[in-house]
Amino acid sequence: MDEKVIMRNLDPERRSHTFEEVAIGYNEEEALKEANRCLQCPNPRCVKGCPVNIEIPKFIKAIKENNLEEAYHIILKSSSLPAICGRVCPQEKQCEKMCVKGFKSDAIAIGSLERYVADYALEHQLNVNNPKPKTGKKVAIVGSGPSGLTCAGELLKEGIDVTIYESLHKAGGVLTYGIPEFRLPKRIVENEIQNLKNLGANIILDAVIGKTITLAELENTYDSVYLATGAGLPKFLGIPGENANGVFSANEILTRINLMGAYETDAKTPVKKGTKALVIGGGNVAMDAARSLKRIGYDVSIVYRRTMEELPARKMEIEHAQEEGIIFDLLKNPKEVITDENYNVIGLKVALMELTDVDESGRRGVKEISGQTEEITCDTIVVALGTMPNPIATENSDIITDDKGLIIAPEGITNNSHVYAGGDAVTGAATVILAMEAGKKAASQIINNLQ
Numbered sequence: 001m002d003e004k005v006i007m008r009n010l011d012p013e014r015r016s017h018t019f020e021e022v023a024i025g026y027n028e029e030e031a032l033k034e035a036n037r038c039l040q041c042p043n044p045r046c047v048k049g050c051p052v053n054i055e056i057p058k059f060i061k062a063i064k065e066n067n068l069e070e071a072y073h074i075i076l077k078s079s080s081l082p083a084i085c086g087r088v089c090p091q092e093k094q095c096e097k098m099c100v101k102g103f104k105s106d107a108i109a110i111g112s113l114e115r116y117v118a119d120y121a122l123e124h125q126l127n128v129n130n131p132k133p134k135t136g137k138k139v140a141i142v143g144s145g146p147s148g149l150t151c152a153g154e155l156l157k158e159g160i161d162v163t164i165y166e167s168l169h170k171a172g173g174v175l176t177y178g179i180p181e182f183r184l185p186k187r188i189v190e191n192e193i194q195n196l197k198n199l200g201a202n203i204i205l206d207a208v209i210g211k212t213i214t215l216a217e218l219e220n221t222y223d224s225v226y227l228a229t230g231a232g233l234p235k236f237l238g239i240p241g242e243n244a245n246g247v248f249s250a251n252e253i254l255t256r257i258n259l260m261g262a263y264e265t266d267a268k269t270p271v272k273k274g275t276k277a278l279v280i281g282g283g284n285v286a287m288d289a290a291r292s293l294k295r296i297g298y299d300v301s302i303v304y305r306r307t308m309e310e311l312p313a314r315k316m317e318i319e320h321a322q323e324e325g326i327i328f329d330l331l332k333n334p335k336e337v338i339t340d341e342n343y344n345v346i347g348l349k350v351a352l353m354e355l356t357d358v359d360e361s362g363r364r365g366v367k368e369i370s371g372q373t374e375e376i377t378c379d380t381i382v383v384a385l386g387t388m389p390n391p392i393a394t395e396n397s398d399i400i401t402d403d404k405g406l407i408i409a410p411e412g413i414t415n416n417s418h419v420y421a422g423g424d425a426v427t428g429a430a431t432v433i434l435a436m437e438a439g440k441k442a443a444s445q446i447i448n449n450l451q
Helices: 028-035 045-049 056-064 068-076 082-088 110-123 146-157 186-199 215-221 250-260 284-295 315-323 432-450
Strands: 138-142 161-165 202-204 224-227 247-249 276-280 299-304 327-330 332-339 345-358 364-377 380-383 419-421
Touching: 028 056, 028 110, 045 056, 056 068, 056 110, 068 082, 068 110, 082 110, 082 186, 082 432, 138 146, 138 215, 146 161, 146 186, 146 432, 215 224, 224 432, 247 250, 250 284, 250 380, 276 284, 284 299, 284 315, 284 380, 299 332, 332 364, 345 380, 419 432
Parallel strands: 138 161, 138 224, 161 202, 224 419, 247 380, 276 299, 276 380, 299 327
Antiparallel strands: 332 345, 345 364
C-alpha cells in the first residue's frame, strides 16, 4: 500500500518532561519519498482546500527536483509564515482532506513537506521575496498575531510601509504566548518575524491601542489601519467557587509558561506547583494547557462533557496527549468548584452526562443524567472553553461591534472606510490559518483602495 511517510516524534517519556519540540521533521530521504507520492494533479483540489491558496503541487514538484529554494519561493508567494503553518495548521481538515490521493490511500503529508521546506530555508538563511518599490503609503496594523503578520507581509511586498503595534513585550500574538514551545518553537516565530523586519516592517511593542494610543490617532497618522487584535479574553464556566485560589484560564497558564517562562526555577510569574490539575474543555487550547502542565510536574486530566469522538481538538494533539499520560475524564460537566476554609481548590463537582442525537453543530448532543454527580479531587483547575475579543482597541471609537464584542467587518472592511479588521477579532476564536487568510484578504482590500 502507498503509505504516507509519518513524521518522527520524540519518545513520549522524554517529551513529557521537556518543552523540546515533539515533531522532529522530515530528513531529505523522507521528504523526497513523500514528495514522490504526489500525483501532480492538473486540477489540484488541495489548492482549493488551502485558505491562503498555496500552489501545493508546484512546491512539491520543486522538492522532487531537489530545488528547495524554488519550493520556498513558491510557498512565499501565498504564505508569509510557512514554518508556522507547517507545524500548527490543521491540514487534515483542509488541503490534505481535499487530496485526491486520500480517496484510495493516505493523503500527501502537505503540512510536513511545507515544514521541511521552511526549515531548510531557515537553516540556509534563504532570502525572502524582494518587495516592490516604495509607494509612499503607510498602514498601521494593531496586533502582531498571525493575521497581523500576514497582512504586513502582503503589504510590504507591494511597497507599502507597515508599522505593527503590539500590546505585549514580545511580538507574535498567540504564536508567542498561546502555542507551547513543544508544538511551535519560539525561534521559529522569531525568525518569521525577522523576515518581515527584513522586508521593512516596524514593530512597536508595549503599545496598547485604545489606551496608550487611540484608534483616532492612528487614523490621523496612517493611510489605513488594520485591526488584528485577536480574541484574548477568556470565557469562564459561571459556576459556584470559580473565583477560588487555584482556578485559572488557559490563557493565563499558557501566557505565563510560553511568554514568561513560568516553569523556570527563577520565574517572576511562576505557576503554582500543585499535584493534580483538571483542564476543562476539549479543543486544541485545552490540549496545550494540559500537556504544558504535565511538563511542569502535574498529574493532569481533561474533563470534557462528551466522548472522544466529539473532541474538537486535532487528532494528532489528542494522540500526543494520550501518549504523554494525560487522562481523559469524559461525559462529565463541571457544576461547582470545591474549596477549603481558605478558599483554595480541593476538588470539582461534576454532573454525569449522556449523549443524545446529533445537534445543529454536527456533533452528538449531550444532557445530564438526572441526579448523578461525582466529586474529583484536585488542587488546580484550568478553564479552556474559548475566548472573546478584548474591546480595548475599539472602545471610544466609531467602530461598530456586535453583541459578542466582535468587530463587524464584511469583506474585512469596517463601517469606517479607513479601518479594516480580520481574524479572531471578527470571527471569534479560530485557527491560525484562518486568521492568516483574513489578513491576506484585508491586505488585498487595502492595496486596492490605496491605489
